[in-house]
Amino acid sequence: MSETGPYAAHARPVESTSAQRTHRYLRLGIGGTLVVILVAILLTVPTVGWLPSLSDYFYTPARNVFVGALVAASLALLALSGRDPERAVLDAAALFAPLIAVVPSVIRPGTVPGVEVECAQCVPAGFESDVVNGVATYLIVLAGVLLLGIVLSIRGAVRGAQLSLLLGGVVFAVVMIVGLTLPEVLLGWAHFVATVLFLGSIAADAVINAFWRTTSATPPRWLRIVYVAIAGVMIVDLLALVVITISTRDAVDAVFPWILIGEIVALGAFVAFWWLQTWQRWDETDPASLIAVSPRLPPL
Template identity: 65%
Template sequence: MSTSTSPQRTHRYLRLAIGGTVVVILVAVLAAVPGFGWLSAISDYFYTPARNAFVGALIAASLALLALSGRGAERVILDAAALFAPLVALVPTVIGSASVPGVDVPCSPCVPPVARPDVANGVVTYLVVLAVVLAVALVLRTLGQAPGSLFSIILGVIVLVLVTVTGLIAPEAFLSFAHVSATVIFFGLIAADAVLNAFWRTSSRTPPRWLRITYIAIAAVLVVDMIVLLAATFARRDADGAAPPWILVGEAVALVVFLLFWILQTWQRWDEDDPASLLPADRRLPPLRRAQATVDR
């Protein structure tokens, strides 16, 4: 009978939980379809009863990503993803007058006035919590308890200042662009993590060639998908929101590809004696063009 250590089980559960957050979002959207139909974007379901599950899942994913960030370049990437996931959740997408049945949008396209107090509350809470986390991280780093956290702390400070200043000086611009910007950055970071795992060692075992090629393909799909999503988002920005669900399809593709990446990562690292997120990532993997054994030399 196999045994596992407590850190290993915690590592496994966190990884499973991140995959589960995607399932939560998709199920919540499907549960809202009978009452609201197929909207033009998954993000539009923020204005339906799916909102609580949508927001809760992204906040949970942010915490799990932060816990799994590990060391080296992957630490910076996943810490950054953890920074932007709450913004995707708390700042909704702008919608048009015909985007969501029953939602009055007098300033189409925009974040409706009825949702703005909730957004303000969520963003203020996010900023306060982020400031506390950064303060704790700085103290721990000063005490030598958080080595390698400098870049993550600097990035956190930049996001804190940028969100605060933009929210105060240009609130309408912030509401118009924060969601789509945070979404593109989040999935771009996941694409970067996939590339990192294809070419640099982030686990105690060398991944098989097919898995590394799959990581490259995942990164390519995410990048192309984000470009298409950006084009589709700005193409409908002056419309009333009653558009074909191309953005919904693009967002669904991004979520499914992210889920696939996370399943493969979980499978790759499941049986490691020491969780991969605790290992340094300072060795480049062999070139893909060479036949390579799947174990370390």
């Protein structure tokens, strides 16, 4: 008995196009960056132990992998951003990922073996020059991308990017102004804020895929329900992370690693969403296509 329907192509091999292969490799690459980060962290655990958060492994030998994987994921997200509302949220995620990479989390004295911390909770002074270099590079590159995007939009080579360009301009202005006038605020909060906004963007993408048309075929009802569930988990987890981070920020003694647990839950939800969406879009001829019908999907 042969399979029919929009997802029947998953049951038989089909000849892929160059655009399909590029789309598939980029999607697999983003999922792979998360695996790479986790592998690097696990290889570091025997040396430094379990730290209060995944972000704290920036100060360990896992740093190069952590930074490189996030920058690579940012480029892939930008390339996969698609159209309309999904484009805006994935472009936002691509904007925030490099900030997570170049501005590390604040840590307490004794948190990371071998790393001296001069205050109750901050980015160690020995890493500040690295942050300055990273943020300056980020701003220069972002300015170039925004300028190129504006030129291409004016020429008509890129369409529908106005919201993404506006968001990029706002992020550029905020990071530059805060970095120049309140560098201690940038050092203390940029990593946390960028992480929350990045994961929030992914949660928003899950909601969009549940209720709006982002591919030619309508996703199965069960898949849309799973997307809503994943978005709900991410939103609740993010709210918990915000509350825990703020409430324990000034704690003198070590606290239970709730932040580490929350980050693992968030990454697990991200991985689940990403691989399900990759399966959903695997055989799309134009992976970001929208057919000429209402963009709103039928009710669940």
